[in-house]
Amino acid sequence: MRAISSNLVIRKGKRKIKHAPNSPRPSLYTMMHNRIAKKNGKTLEIDLLFCELNNYLTAMKGRVTTKASVKWIPFLCVFCFALGILFSNRLWDSSAEPNGQQFLSLRRNEQELQVINDGSGTNKNLPQNKDVMNEVLKTHEAIQSSRSLDKSIAVLQTQLAESKSSQEMSLKSSAAVSTLSRDGSPKQKVFMVIGINTAFSSRKRRDSVRETWMPQGEKLVQLEREKGIVVRFMIGHSATSNSILDRAIDSEDSQHKDFLRLEHVEGYHELSAKTKTFFSTAVAKWDAEFYVKVDDDVHVNLGTLASTLARHRSKPRVYIGCMKSGPVLAQKNVKYHEPEYWKFGEEGNKYFRHATGQIYAISKELATYISLNQPILHKYANEDVSLGAWFIGLEVEHIDDHSMCCGTPPDCAWKAQAGEVCVASFDWSCSGICKSVERIKFVHEKCGEGDGSVWSAVF
Numbered sequence: 001m002r003a004i005s006s007n008l009v010i011r012k013g014k015r016k017i018k019h020a021p022n023s024p025r026p027s028l029y030t031m032m033h034n035r036i037a038k039k040n041g042k043t044l045e046i047d048l049l050f051c052e053l054n055n056y057l058t059a060m061k062g063r064v065t066t067k068a069s070v071k072w073i074p075f076l077c078v079f080c081f082a083l084g085i086l087f088s089n090r091l092w093d094s095s096a097e098p099n100g101q102q103f104l105s106l107r108r109n110e111q112e113l114q115v116i117n118d119g120s121g122t123n124k125n126l127p128q129n130k131d132v133m134n135e136v137l138k139t140h141e142a143i144q145s146s147r148s149l150d151k152s153i154a155v156l157q158t159q160l161a162e163s164k165s166s167q168e169m170s171l172k173s174s175a176a177v178s179t180l181s182r183d184g185s186p187k188q189k190v191f192m193v194i195g196i197n198t199a200f201s202s203r204k205r206r207d208s209v210r211e212t213w214m215p216q217g218e219k220l221v222q223l224e225r226e227k228g229i230v231v232r233f234m235i236g237h238s239a240t241s242n243s244i245l246d247r248a249i250d251s252e253d254s255q256h257k258d259f260l261r262l263e264h265v266e267g268y269h270e271l272s273a274k275t276k277t278f279f280s281t282a283v284a285k286w287d288a289e290f291y292v293k294v295d296d297d298v299h300v301n302l303g304t305l306a307s308t309l310a311r312h313r314s315k316p317r318v319y320i321g322c323m324k325s326g327p328v329l330a331q332k333n334v335k336y337h338e339p340e341y342w343k344f345g346e347e348g349n350k351y352f353r354h355a356t357g358q359i360y361a362i363s364k365e366l367a368t369y370i371s372l373n374q375p376i377l378h379k380y381a382n383e384d385v386s387l388g389a390w391f392i393g394l395e396v397e398h399i400d401d402h403s404m405c406c407g408t409p410p411d412c413a414w415k416a417q418a419g420e421v422c423v424a425s426f427d428w429s430c431s432g433i434c435k436s437v438e439r440i441k442f443v444h445e446k447c448g449e450g451d452g453s454v455w456s457a458v459f
Contacts, residue, residue, distance in 0.1 A: 187285070187286060188230075188286055189228070189288075190224065190228040190229070190230050190288045190289075191227065191229060191288065191290070191309075191310075191459065192230070192289060192290040192291065192306065192309060193282045193286050193288045193292065194231045194292040194294060194302075195232055195234040195278045195291070196214075196231070196296050197234060197278075197293060197294070197295050198233045198235055198296040200235070200266060202296055203252070204437045205296045205297055206252075208437050208440045209296055209440070211441065212440055213300050213301065214231055214258075215231070216256065216258075220257075220258060223302075223454065227454065227455070227457075228288075229454070231258065231302075232258055232260035233259050233296070234281075235260075235266065236262040236264030236266045236277070237262075237265060238266060249261075260278075262274065262277045262278060263277060263281070272387075273379055274383075275383050276377060279291055280370065282367065283364075283367050283368055289313060289363065289364055290363055291361065292305070292309075292359070293359070294359040295359070295426075297426065297432030297436035298424050298425070298433065298436075299412075299433060299447065300423065301422065301447075303449050303453035303456070304403070304421050304422070304423050304449055304453070305361075306454065306457050306459045308320075308423055312363070312399060315363065315397055316363065316365050317366055318362070318363045318366075318399055319355065319360070319361075319362055319363075319399065320401055320404070321354075321355025321356060321359065321405075322356045322359075322360075322402055322404045323353045323354065323356075324355075324356050325353050326351055327348070327350050327351075328341045330342075336381070338380065338381050338385075340381070352388060354384055354388025355388065355398075356384055356405055357383050357384030358424065358426050358431065358432060359405075359424045360404070366391065369390075403415075403423045403424075404424050405428075406447070407428070408433060408434075408443050408447075409442070409447060410446075411425075412446065413447055415447075416447050425443055425447050
């Protein structure tokens with residue numbers, strides 16, 4: 001084994017190194033260790049590996065023959081060389097990564113130093129910039145405070161408006177249902193209040209009504225006191241304050257004391273507004289079970305009217321009249337033209353059912369409803385349509401009573417002879433009694449219930 005090993009030649013690059021026979025030969029572990037260490041500079045893991053390998057070879061020396069050991073040396077060399085290449089590549093890769101990270105870290109530090117150096121010149125202006133920033137912050141805070149204050153003011157204004165509106169509605173509601181009138185005196189409790197719609201130019205019509213179915217003077221007061229029936233001509237004011245028209249009504253009222261003056265400017269196209277004002281004024285003045293509106297060219301039997309309404313006393317919300325449904329007139333320059341015809345559907349449609357405007361009656365709750373909601377109730381061109389529209393969406397019982405729309409003689413006369421006295425009579429063609437000043441006395445003679453009927457009526 002010594003002879004063979006003495007001729008062992010170890011190559012290093014292109015040079016050949018031959019060891020003398022008597023010189024100590026380096027072991028396989030030493031040669032591989034030196035070769036790999038010079039290449040990579042990393043020996044910790046290789047040391048461990050080759051220590052194990054050297055120990056193994058040393059242990060095997062005593063167990064195998066010299067011939068067998070020499071035979072395995074080339075294979076072991078190749079195996080160790082392959083292991084060395086494998087571990088050297090891994091160590092090279094692992095050593096390259098920290099170097100890259102160090103490079104990036106150094107580059108980052110250089111950039112930070114450059115930023116610091118560049119900003120060192122501006123440090124002199126820091127106090128001035130700080131003052132500017134403080135001013136900006138103060139201005140921003142002031143703006144925010146102003147906005148917050150504006151919001152608070154807006155909220156307070158809204159709450160104040162809501163409170164004021166609620167208070168006004170509460171006052172109106174309490175005034176409507178209160179037992180006190182507007183002047184603070186107790187409301188007079190009556191059975192019904194009849195408002196006769198009239199105009200400044202209708203003095204002769206009013207006189208004809210006084211001479212037929214409406215009591216005058218002391219009898220009017222007695223009717224109110226004993227039977228609870230209040231009858232008044234209702235009229236507003238002229239567009240000019242204290243005009244000759246207003247003074248004429250004042251003079252007439254001082255003579256007959258049968259007017260109810262309304263806070264309303266008279267006009268033919270303002271009948272819907274006048275109707276609202278009448279109910280509101282009547283509710284504030286009298287505590288009645290029913291409120292009636294009638295035109296000054298219609299004949300009325302007061303006793304029959306009172307008996308008819310008394311049959312509906314137990315119903316809280318009733319709307320009584322001669323119900324009709326006329327066409328919606330879209331054409332201009334025609335009588336009863338409806339400017340808002342498009343709200344009622346296609347052209348040629350009819351109105352919803354409503355009481356004809358010559359005469360109708362409503363219960364206390366409905367009159368109070370009109371009084372409370374007067375500002376938001378929409379007015380159509382025709383007064384009777386407006387009234388029907390105000391009730392169409394409410395829980396209201398519509399009473400269609402055709403005794404409230406009888407024709408003039410002979411129609412009402414035949415019914416009176418048959419024992420069915422009409423509540424009211426007029427001509428449909430004239431929307432009232434045609435030429436009522438001349439004919440109402442004739443209608444009263446033929447269709448009247450008699451002067452004593454209202455006093456004997458039980459209701």
